[in-house]
Amino acid sequence: MSKVLLINGSPHQHGCTFTALDEVSKTLANEGVASELLWVGNKPVAGCIACMACRNTGRCVFQDDRVNEILDKLEEYQAIVVGSPVYYAGPSGQLCAFLDRLFYSSRGRMAGKLAAAVVSCRRGGASAAFDRLNKYFSISNMYTVGSQYWNQVHGNTPDEVRKDLEGLQTMRTLAQNMAWMLKNLEAAGPQGIPAVQYEARIATNFIQNP
Numbered sequence: 001m002s003k004v005l006l007i008n009g010s011p012h013q014h015g016c017t018f019t020a021l022d023e024v025s026k027t028l029a030n031e032g033v034a035s036e037l038l039w040v041g042n043k044p045v046a047g048c049i050a051c052m053a054c055r056n057t058g059r060c061v062f063q064d065d066r067v068n069e070i071l072d073k074l075e076e077y078q079a080i081v082v083g084s085p086v087y088y089a090g091p092s093g094q095l096c097a098f099l100d101r102l103f104y105s106s107r108g109r110m111a112g113k114l115a116a117a118v119v120s121c122r123r124g125g126a127s128a129a130f131d132r133l134n135k136y137f138s139i140s141n142m143y144t145v146g147s148q149y150w151n152q153v154h155g156n157t158p159d160e161v162r163k164d165l166e167g168l169q170t171m172r173t174l175a176q177n178m179a180w181m182l183k184n185l186e187a188a189g190p191q192g193i194p195a196v197q198y199e200a201r202i203a204t205n206f207i208q209n210p
Contacts, residue, residue, distance in 0.1 A: 002182040004028055004035040004114075005070070005077040009084040009095030011042035016120040017083040019158040020151075023168050024081055024118065027175035033182060036077075038066060045094040046101075054105035067102050074106060078182055079114035079145075081174075082133050089125030090132055103136050111141035112195055114181055116174055118151045120161065126152040141198070145181060147174035 006025060010017035018037075025035045046062045053061045060067045082099065084091035103110060117133035119126045130150050137144050151174055153167035154160075161167065 002033050002078045002179075002186060003076055004033060004079040004081060004178065004182075006035055006037045007080065007082045007095075007098075008037060008039045009082060009092050009098065010040075010120070011092065011094070012085075013039050013042075014158070015085070016153065016155055016158055016161045017085050017118070019155075019161045020118050020120055020153045020167070020171050021081065021083045023171035024175045024178075027172045028179055031176060031179035033175075033179045038070065040095055040098050041065065045097045047097040048100045048104060054101075054107065058105065058107055060101045060105045062101065065098065067098060067105065070102060071105055074109050077113065078185065079116075079178055080110075080142075081116045081118060081178075082136070083118040083120070084129060084133060086119055086121035086125040086129045089128040091119070091129050096132075099133075099136055103140060106140075108141075110137075111198070113142050114145050114178055114185075115140075115142040116145045116147075116151060116178065118153075118171065118174070120153050120155070122154070122156045126150065126154075141196070143181070145174060145178045147171075147177060 006021045008018050008021055021037060025037060028035045045065050051061055059071055084095045115137035117130050119129045127150055130152060134144060147170045149170045151170060154164050
C-alpha cells in the first residue's frame, strides 16, 4: 500500500498550512492511500554547513531535528507533499534549512517518488514560494503532481482557509491526482515496467581551465 509523507513547514502546528495539508490527507484516505503528517516544529533548524559527512553516512550530522528520522524511513514513502506558509514571497526559512539538509543527505533516494508543494498565504507571494519548493523535486528526479490550480490556499487563520472553497478544492484535486498516479506506479511492477535506469552522473561547472 502506498504511503505519502506530508511535511508541515509552518511554526504553527495546526495553522493554515496544516488546514491545507489536512484536506490533502483526508482525500488521500478516501482514495485508499495512507499518509503521515510530520511537523517541522517551531524551534530553530540548522542550515546545511557543507561538511559533506552525509556523502559517507547517508545521514545529517545534526541530530536535534527530524531530518534523520525521515531519512531512516524514506523507503516507506512513495510520495512527499511539502507545505509552507509564505514569508516575503518564499517558504519559511526553517523549512528551507530542513529541506536543504534532507534532500542533500538523501543522496539520490528521492528519485522516482511523487512530489507536490502546498503553500498558504494571507494575500500574495504564493506562486513565488510554490516555485521555490518545486525546485527541490525537479532536481531530484521526482515526479511533480499538479492540480487544477497552483497548490495554494488563502487566509490569515484556519477558519479563513476553510472559507477558501477553491483553495480547498485544489487540495482535493491534488490528492486525487496523486492517488491515481501512485496506483499506476504500483501497477507498473506487475506489468513488467522497470524503474528508470539513469546514466552515471556528469557534473560540470562553468569555469574552464586554460
